[in-house]
Amino acid sequence: MAILITGGAGYVGSHAVHALAACGYKLAVVDNLSTGFRAAVPEDVHFYEGDIRDRVFLDGVFAAEPVEGVIHFAASSQVGESMVHPLRYYDNNLGGTRVLLESMLAHGVKTIVFSSSAAVYGEPQQVPIRETDPTNPTNCYGETKLAMERMMHWAEAAHGLRYVALRYFNACGARMEGGIGEAHDPETHLIPLILQVANGQRPQIAVFGTDYPTPDGTCVRDYVHVDDLAQAHRLALEYLLHGGKSQCINLGSGSGFSVREMIDAVRRITGHAIPVSEQPRRAGDPAVLVASIEKAAAVLGWQPQCSDLEQVIASAWAWHRTHPNGYRE
Numbered sequence: 001m002a003i004l005i006t007g008g009a010g011y012v013g014s015h016a017v018h019a020l021a022a023c024g025y026k027l028a029v030v031d032n033l034s035t036g037f038r039a040a041v042p043e044d045v046h047f048y049e050g051d052i053r054d055r056v057f058l059d060g061v062f063a064a065e066p067v068e069g070v071i072h073f074a075a076s077s078q079v080g081e082s083m084v085h086p087l088r089y090y091d092n093n094l095g096g097t098r099v100l101l102e103s104m105l106a107h108g109v110k111t112i113v114f115s116s117s118a119a120v121y122g123e124p125q126q127v128p129i130r131e132t133d134p135t136n137p138t139n140c141y142g143e144t145k146l147a148m149e150r151m152m153h154w155a156e157a158a159h160g161l162r163y164v165a166l167r168y169f170n171a172c173g174a175r176m177e178g179g180i181g182e183a184h185d186p187e188t189h190l191i192p193l194i195l196q197v198a199n200g201q202r203p204q205i206a207v208f209g210t211d212y213p214t215p216d217g218t219c220v221r222d223y224v225h226v227d228d229l230a231q232a233h234r235l236a237l238e239y240l241l242h243g244g245k246s247q248c249i250n251l252g253s254g255s256g257f258s259v260r261e262m263i264d265a266v267r268r269i270t271g272h273a274i275p276v277s278e279q280p281r282r283a284g285d286p287a288v289l290v291a292s293i294e295k296a297a298a299v300l301g302w303q304p305q306c307s308d309l310e311q312v313i314a315s316a317w318a319w320h321r322t323h324p325n326g327y328r329e
């Protein structure tokens with residue numbers, strides 16, 4: 001039996017593919033390569049290039065592969081873009097998930113682990129954020145992730161689907177064994193942008209907002225290593241395959257760092273000065289987002305293993321220094 005991984009050529013997806021392959025799982029990867037890279041998937045993994053909104057294509061994959069469970073990463077994931085093109089996010093994230101669930105159920109596959117996001121919470125009323133806290137997304141991306149969770153909830157009620165929604169905080173870092181890493185075009189995420197400064201690819205890093213109610217005035221986030229996320233997907237899959245019930249689970253490091261602390265850490269690790277340009281706040285950014293990770297420990301037995309700041313930045317630096325243009329030569 002195989003595990004079908006949608007979006008397996010993307011950033012978190014490709015790290016999960018490598019982690020599951022290393023544990024001996026037989027995998028089939030589906031990706032339309034709109035933002036993912038074929039080179040991020042090991043050569044010997046079955047790869048199907050196509051779009052999950054295409055039912056005929058997906059039915060063909062399920063007919064070719066004896067699938068026992070699905071890990072679903074394929075989705076649009078940029079907050080800013082989701083505010084400019086909200087209907088595209090509904091089409092790709094909700095439309096894609098609907099077709100995927102229909103095709104799964106038609107082939108008798110009823111277990112799915114999928115990427116949700118801390119963006120489902122919106123502005124938190126308390127930190128650390130617990131899974132039982134209110135969900136009030138402040139952007140369209142988070143709204144579609146929450147709607148994906150609800151779609152699975154109703155598919156469970158009607159059809160017996162079981163799911164684990166993994167609500168990631170800030171995914172970061174690169175595979176500790178090397179070979180793959182983060183590659184977005186355009187890049188909008190803090191750590192790769194700071195590392196581009198260290199690499200001489202941009203002159204300075206913009207700090208979005210210095211007047212937040214935090215100790216140094218800049219936003220605090222919970223940065224969790226992508227290899228830790230990958231292991232959590234494996235554990236969630238195994239939990240479901242052993243009969244576990246549906247869950248929504250936070251994945252973070254459990255610690256928060258400010259933008260200035262991240263820049264200082266990159267200075268320390270790369271030895272580069274990293275000039276800073278202080279800018280106004282970016283619309284929609286909450287001041288502090290930090291995960292409670294007690295549920296992931298209790299339900300999945302998951303603990304972050306490589307999410308301390310040094311490991312996150314050193315692994316990301318090793319990748320970006322050797323792949324300044326990502327997967328493009």
Ligand code: UDP
Nearest residue numbers: 188189190193206207208219221259282285
């Ligand atoms: N950020 C920043 N400068 C940048 C990019 C990001 O100051 O060039 C800040 C952003 O406002 C947020 C934090 O860094 O507080 C993390 O942003 P990122 O886009 O990496 O992830 P997000 O928290 O939006 O998921």
